[in-house]
Amino acid sequence: MIDELIRTGVARFEYSHIINHGPPSMLAALSTECGGDQGAWWDFHDHYMSQWDFSREGAIAFAASLSLDTEEFRQCLDSEKYLELVEGQHRQAVANGFNRTPTVRINDQGGAIVADALIGQVLALAAELEEEG
C-alpha cells in the first residue's frame, strides 16, 4: 500500500539514523552511507535489516559482493566521512523526543506509531489531498 503511494508520487519515504546501540549501530550507519556513495544505500539498509553481522570486515565483504569499489568503501569507513551526518540525524531525533526505534513521522507531525496506524494515517492524508484536487 505504501509502495503504491510512493510509486504514484503521492508519498516519499525517508530514513533517518538513530544510534541506540553504540559502535555496532554507528558502523552499520556509516557503512550504509558509504554504500550510498556507490548507489548501494538501500542494499546496505536491507542487508542490516536482515542479518546481525555488524563488523567492519562483514561490511567490506558485503560491499565486495555488490561489486563495489572496496578500496573507496574502506577509505570512506576509515575516514568516518559521514560521522557528522549520522550524529546530526541522531541529535535531531533525540531533540524531537524519539528515543525508541523505529519511530515514524508523517509530514513532520506525530510520534511513534505502529504499522497499521501508519497505513491508516497515510491513506487518510492521501484522500484529503485527492479531495483538494
Place this chain on the structure above:
Amino acid sequence: MLAQMRRAGVVLAGAAVSAVLLLAACSSDSEEPRQSAAAQVQEQQEEQSATAYAAGQSESVEQEQSVAAADEAQASQPEATQSGDARPGEQDRGDGERVPAQGGDGEPEGEERGPAQGGDGEAGDTEQVAAQDGAEETEAEQESGQDQVEDVEEEAMVGMIIESGHRAGLFANRNTVGDPDAPIVITEYSDFL
C-alpha cells in the same frame, strides 16, 4: 606797290600760319577726344572689372559673413537648447514644436525624438549600443544563473531506480525513496540493531 604786296604776303602768310595753326589746333582737338574716349573706354572697362571684382569681393564677403553668421547660430544652438522649455537634445522652434537638435548633447531617449545628428549623437548611439550590450550580458548572466540553479536541482535529483527487492522500480536518492516533490513525507527514525 611792293609794300602793299609785302603786306598782302604777310597777311597771307599770317593767314596761312593761322590756317596751319588752326588746322593743327583742329587736328589736335580731334585726337584728344579720341584719346579721351579710348581712355574713357579703358577706364570704364577697368572700372567695370574693378566693380565686378569689388562686387565679387563683396559677394564673397557677404557669403563669408553669412557662413560666419550660420556658425554663430550653430554655436548659439546649445544655449538656445538650454534656454526656455526645450529639453536637452531638442530645439524650441518657437511655435511650440520641438525638433531634434543637430550636434547637440541630446541623448537618445526613444524613437519618438529621433536619432541625434553629429558627433555627440554618434557617441549617444555608441552609449546606446553599449547599454544594449550590457543588457544582453546581464540577460546572459541571468540565464547562466538559472542554468546553474537548474544544474543544482538536477544534482539534487540524482538517484537511482531500485532494481530488486520490494522497492523495485522506485526512484531512490540515498536515504530517500520516491518523488522528492511528493506531498506526503514518511520519515522513519531507526537503528539497524
